[in-house]
Amino acid sequence: MGPTRANSPQPLRRDAQRNRDALLTAAADAFARKGLQAPLEHVAKEAGVAIGTLYRHFPTRLDLVQTVFEKKFEAWLAAAEEAVVAEDPWEGFCRYLEAMCELQADDQGMNDLASMRLPLSDCIQDRLTRIRELARQAMRRAQDQGTLRPDLTPEDLVFVVWSHSRITAATSNVAPRTWRRHLHLMLDAFRAERAHPLPTPALTEDELRRAMTELGSSTPCAE
C-alpha cells in the first residue's frame, strides 16, 4: 500500500490513509476469493471499518475495483511486452498466455475483469488497448514463423480467457495446477501443423465487445 493516495489534491489524514489501505487489502482479498461481486459490507468488516467509511473512500464499487487491480494490469501489460520481444515467437506467445493465465489463476476478481467488459478508468482502458495491440503483434510473429495456425485471430484469445475463468473457478481449491493442462491442450490446438479447418468464423471485434458486455451486464458493477 503506497503511503499516499493516487491523485492527491490534498494529502489524506493519517487515520484516513490507514483505513484506506486496510480497505484495499481487505478488498483485494475478498475480490480474489469471491469475485468482483463480493459483498462490500464484508470488505468493510474485514478491514475493521464501518460501511460508511468504505463508501467515503470509494463511492462506487468500480472505484474500489479499479484501485485494487491497477497493479495486476501492469503485470499483464509487462507479460505482453515480453511476448513480442522473445527471440522465438512461438515461445513468446506461449509464455504470454501462461503468464496471463497465471495472473488470473488465483484471483477470481482478475478473472472477472479479464472476461467481462466493465466501464473502467481511462488509465486501465489504455493499458488494455496496449495489451491487445501487443497480443496481436505476438500472434502475427508466430504466424509468420509458421508455428501458429493462420486461421486464428486475436479475438480467438478470449476463448482462453473465458475457459480459464470457469476452469479455475472449479479447480483452484481442489487441484490448483489443473488449468495448465487445459492451457497446453489449447496450445496444441493453436499449432499450425496439421490444423483442421474451423467451421465458424472468428468473432469480429465488435461482436467480441458485445459478448463481453453481455457477461458484464448481468453481474457486478453496472454503470
Added chain:
Amino acid sequence: MGPTRANSPQPLRRDAQRNRDALLTAAADAFARKGLQAPLEHVAKEAGVAIGTLYRHFPTRLDLVQTVFEKKFEAWLAAAEEAVVAEDPWEGFCRYLEAMCELQADDQGMNDLASMRLPLSDCIQDRLTRIRELARQAMRRAQDQGTLRPDLTPEDLVFVVWSHSRITAATSNVAPRTWRRHLHLMLDAFRAERAHPLPTPALTEDELRRAMTELGSSTPCAE
C-alpha cells in the same frame, strides 16, 4: 407437457394440471435464459400463478429443475449411445461432443447442470452414470484407433463442458454459432497426431467430483 403427473398416486385435478404445465413451461424458459438460479417468483408470475402454487407443486427448486430437465438428459444419453456404435470411432466421439454442446448451447440451465454437481434424483443420476460410462467407451475406441491422443482421460472432457458453458453465456446472444469454433479447436487439441506432452496430470475422478461440487455450492440449489 404430458397430461398426467409423472408418478401419480392420485390424478391431478384439471386446474392443477393446467397450472403445473404452465409452471413447467415458464420454468423451462426462465432456466434456459437465466440459469438455474432464476427467481422463482418470476417463474410463477410468468406462469400466471401465485408463488404459493409453485411451491405446492414443487416444494424445492431442485424438484422443479429435475422435472424440467429430464428430457434433456434423455437426449444427452441418446447422443452418448450413438457415439459408441458409430462406425468410425473418431467421428462418433466428435459427434457426441457436438451433440452435447448443442444441448447446452441455448440453455443456460442445462449448462449449469452439466458443469455443477447438484443433489439430483436417482433417475437422472443413473442417466449421468451411464453417460459417463459410454463416453469412456467412446474415448477408448477412438484411442485404440489411434486418432484420439492417448494421454486424454474421460475427466478431461469437463474442460469442454466448462469452457463451453462460459463461451455460450457470452456469445449466445451475439454470435450464437461461435461455440462451434471453439469446440473444433478443442477437437484439434484432442487429435493424437498433434499431441505434445501435457504439463499436469488429469483430474482424478474424486477431484472432478469435488471440483463440480465447488461450482455448485456457491450458487443455485444447495441441499
Added chain:
DNA sequence: TACCAAGTGGAGGGTTCCCTCATCTTGTTG
C-alpha cells in the same frame, strides 16, 4: 346441488445486500 378435499392466492416475516445521512470523533494547524 351441496359438500369437501384438493388446490390457490398473496400478505408477511426472514435474509442479504445495497447505499445514505445525521451525528459524533479526531487529526491537524495556527
Added chain:
DNA sequence: CAACAAGATGAGGGAACCCTCCACTTGGTA
C-alpha cells in the same frame, strides 16, 4: 490547546428473493 474541517460511524430505508401459512376458491363426486 482550541477549533474546525476532514473523517468515521452505524442505524435505517430500500430492493430482491426466499419460503410459509391460512383463509379462500373450486373441481369432482355422491
